[in-house]
Amino acid sequence: MAIIKPVSGLRSVRYALWALVALVVGGFAIYTIEQDRGGEAGPQSDYASAFGGSFRLVDQSGRPVTDQTLLGKPFAIFFGFTRCAEVCPTTLQSMALLRKKLGTDGDKLNLVFVSLDPEHDKPADIGQYLTLFGTPIIGLTGSPAELERIVKGYHVYYKKVPIDGGDYVIDHTATVFLMDRQGKFSGTLSHDEGEAPRLEKLRRLVRT
Secondary structure (H helix, E strand, O other): OOOOOOOOHHHHHHHHHHHHHHHHHHHHHHHHHHHHOOOOOOOHHHHHHHOOOOOEEEEOOOOEEEOOOOOOOOEEEEEEOOOOOOHHHHHHHHHHHHHHHOHHHHHHOEEEEEEOOOOOOOHHHHHHHHHHHOOOOEEEEOOHHHHHHHHHHOOOOEEEEEOHHHOEEEEEOOOEEEEOOOOOEEEEEOOOOOHHHHHHHHHHHHHO
């Protein structure tokens, strides 16, 4: 598996801060849903309907993929962009490693990456990027309107942030969303969890 080297110095600190903001925003989405219920956690079925929904995008081969396409197999879905220097490659490498550690159960899980940068990330670019991680990953993109639909469905925060040289990066939620074989929300993975609890979440997901 290729190892993507992190950037150093000020840019590294900047990306770390953006990652922290994204994690907070992702957690706030779940917190807001709980508050809508009067501050109580509520049944799992409420969460299941709070994330996901219908979408129509294309994969790295240009083939249409909808929410219906993914039914029948649990999946872990992450939102990012191919030029992301730290959060995205770290998360995708972690997902690939966890899938490998599932052993034969790993074949029962789809990994999904949704690019939030349609201006730069074309299907072929996404396909080439995902080969770095040594495991099959479904890469998705689409028009801004199509992406907005799936972003709203998963309560994902993202924002284009200008950087030096007239370029930009995408500030975004760093949460991995877990969806069951019926396309219902099952939970999340985050970097503040150890490997063991994340692996156990995936094991339960594929065996349910």
